[in-house]
Each structure stands twice: as C-alpha cells, then as structure tokens.
Amino acid sequence: xxxxxxxxxxxxxxxxxxxxxxxxxxxxxxxxxxxxxxxxxxxxxxxxxxxxxxxxxxxxxxxxxxxxxxxxxxxxxxxxxxxxxxxxxxxxxxxxxxxxxxxxxxxxxxxxxxxxxxxxxxxxxxxxxxxxxxxxxxxxxxxxxxxxxxxxxxxxxxxxxxxxxxxxxxxxxxxxxxxxxxxxxxxxxxxxxxxxxxxxxxxxxxxxxxxxxxxxxxxxxxxxxxxxxxxxxxxxxxxxxxxxxxxxxxxxxxxxxxxxxxxxxxxxxxxxxxxxxxxxxxxxxxxxxxxxxxxxxxxxxxxxxxxxxxxxxxxxxxxxxxxxx
Numbered sequence: 001x002x003x004x005x006x007x008x009x010x011x012x013x014x015x016x017x018x019x020x021x022x023x024x025x026x027x028x029x030x031x032x033x034x035x036x037x038x039x040x041x042x043x044x045x046x047x048x049x050x051x052x053x054x055x056x057x058x059x060x061x062x063x064x065x066x067x068x069x070x071x072x073x074x075x076x077x078x079x080x081x082x083x084x085x086x087x088x089x090x091x092x093x094x095x096x097x098x099x100x101x102x103x104x105x106x107x108x109x110x111x112x113x114x115x116x117x118x119x120x121x122x123x124x125x126x127x128x129x130x131x132x133x134x135x136x137x138x139x140x141x142x143x144x145x146x147x148x149x150x151x152x153x154x155x156x157x158x159x160x161x162x163x164x165x166x167x168x169x170x171x172x173x174x175x176x177x178x179x180x181x182x183x184x185x186x187x188x189x190x191x192x193x194x195x196x197x198x199x200x201x202x203x204x205x206x207x208x209x210x211x212x213x214x215x216x217x218x219x220x221x222x223x224x225x226x227x228x229x230x231x232x233x234x235x236x237x238x239x240x241x242x243x244x245x246x247x248x249x250x251x252x253x254x255x256x257x258x259x260x261x262x263x264x265x266x267x268x269x270x271x272x273x274x275x276x277x278x279x280x281x282x283x284x285x286x287x288x289x290x291x292x293x294x295x296x297x298x299x300x301x302x303x304x305x306x307x308x309x310x311x312x313x314x315x316x317x318x319x320x321x322x323x324x325x
Contacts, residue, residue, distance in 0.1 A: 009075040009083035011037040014302035022292035029296035034303035035269040045087030046138040071126040092136040141231035148221040156224030215247025236268040248278035
C-alpha cells in the first residue's frame with residue numbers, strides 16, 4: 001500500500017508531500033486544481049512500466065503525444081528544468097526523475113543525492129524520465145468515469161467469476177450493500193437479445209441487473225474490475241459520475257468492504273459534497289475509519305494540498321474548514 005507521495009515540479013504541482021495515506025482516499029478541489037494530475041502521478045509512480053499509457057488514461061488525446069502531452073508533465077517554468085516524483089510503500093519506494101534537457105538529466109542525481117544509477121523510462125526531445133534501478137511495481141487499475149455498457153459489464157463479471165472464489169466474493173460484497181442479492185448469473189437469453197446479467201433478490205425469478213438499481217450496477221462494475229484484475233491500487237476519476245445522491249452511501253459501503261477484504265487501495269476524485277458526506281457516514285459506521293480526504297487548492301506558486309484525517313473531515317463538514325479553497 002502507498003503510504004507517502006511527494007511531487008516536485010510535476011504538472012501544476014511545484015511541491016506536494018502527502019504522508020499517512022489511507023486505504024481509501026478521496027481527492028477534492030475546484031476545477032483545474034490538479035485532481036486528475038494527481039491520479040496520473042499515482043499511476044506513474046505505481047506502475048512505471050506502463051508509463052506510455054498515461055496520455056489516454058484520464059484525458060482525451062489527439063495528435064503528437066510528445067508535444068501535446070508528455071512535454072507538459074514537467075511544470076512550466078520549472079527552475080533548473082528538473083522534477084521528481086516519489087511513491088513510498090511500507091517496504092520500498094519508486095523515484096522518477098523528470099528532466100527537460102539532457103544537461104538537467106545528467107545533473108539531477110548529484111543535485112538531489114539520488115541513487116547513482118537510473119534506467120531510462122521515457123525519452124523525447126523535450127522530456128526525459130528516469131526510474132531508479134530497483135523499482136517496485138504495484139498492479140494498478142484505472143476505472144473509467146463512463147457508465148459501463150451492459151456488454152462490458154458482462155465481460156467484467158465473467159472475468160471475476162473465472163477467478164477462484166471470485167463469484168462468491170462478488171456476491172458477498174454486493175450483498176453487504178443490498179442484502180437481497182443471493183446469486184448473480186449470466187443468462188444467455190433469447191438469441192436476438194444476447195447475454196444479460198440477472199440477479200436473485202428473492203423474487204419468483206432472477207431479474208435483470210438494471211432492475212436492481214444504479215448503485216448496485218455501478219458497484220458491480222467496480223467490483224468486477226477489481227476481483228477480475230486483482231490490482232493493489234485502483235484509480236477512479238469522478239467516482240460519483242452517473243450516480244443519484246440517494247445511492248452514494250450504498251456505493252461507499254461496498255467500496256469500503258471491498259478495499260478492506262481484497263487489500264486494495266483506492267484513490268478517487270469527486271466534485272460532489274454529497275458524495276464526500278456519504279463517504280464519511282459509510283466509514284464512520286465501520287470498526288476502522290481507514291478513509292482520508294486529499295484537498296487540493298491553487299495558490300500563486302502552483303497547486304498545493306493536504307491530507308485530512310477523520311477529525312479534520314468532521315470539522316470540514318461542519319463548516320469549520322473550507323474544502324474548496
């Protein structure tokens with residue numbers, strides 16, 4: 001699990017240090033406060049071997065990625081043309097060095113007293129990225145902001161069912177949210193209709209998943225992805241997208257149970273104050289409050305941030321701390 005994160009001159013962040021990260025972390029802030037950039041930093045530090053996937057994970061891409069994406073990873077106007085990204089776990093750490101020129105690349109290890117050897121991770125005209133020689137790779141999964149189509153949901157659930165114990169785990173976790181759920185099946189249906197997901201909720205026959213509610217539908221997509229892929233880190237942008245406020249707490253209870261049971265760390269962004277309040281209620285009802293809020297805000301020098309624990313979250317929700325500075 002990631003315990004600490006520090007950034008220097010990465011995108012809009014001049015300097016950011018977050019310690020004591022939780023099992024589930026919700027990232028809040030105004031538009032253009034750096035929420036998506038922080039997810040990108042976590043992905044790059046967790047799964048550096050997948051660095052080339054960064055452009056299309058959270059943003060729409062077009063044209064030359066070197067000039068339209070990668071060159072902008074290094075904060076504009078950075079002194080000495082160098083940046084740094086460090087992710088620490090309980091047992092190891094990953095260091096990525098960003099340099100806008102070969103001269104900066106060569107100088108950086110001596111300047112920062114970093115390990116003497118690095119491996120090339122990415123090299124282009126305007127950006128070179130180096131990775132320390134003994135990285136730890138954390139299986140990382142990005143869950144799309146878009147609502148899953150019925151067919152893609154079937155594929156996710158099928159992948160989860162193929163894992164040993166996956167069907168039982170999925171059913172159990174969904175039942176913690178909706179106790180009526182006793183069974184989940186993929187029904188081949190009629191030839192012209194194709195496959196569909198059906199759920200046993202105690203009625204005379206199994207019903208289509210769409211009839212159980214959007215909270216269960218969204219949660220099944222997230223759980224199917226996590227169980228099927230087995231990641232250690234999950235990144236979700238705009239997690240409340242497509243969800244009515246009435247199911248927010250329901251979704252959070254399922255995510256809390258999933259993160260705990262499957263040993264998964266979650267980082268998610270939100271624009272919704274209601275979703276934050278629902279998360280606080282859901283974690284407050286558990287034996288362990290393993291939830292934190294990462295608040296990002298812009299100042300003249302760039303984006304800054306802080307990690308709020310339970311006491312500060314309660315103060316924020318009471319109006320004593322402004323969460324959207």
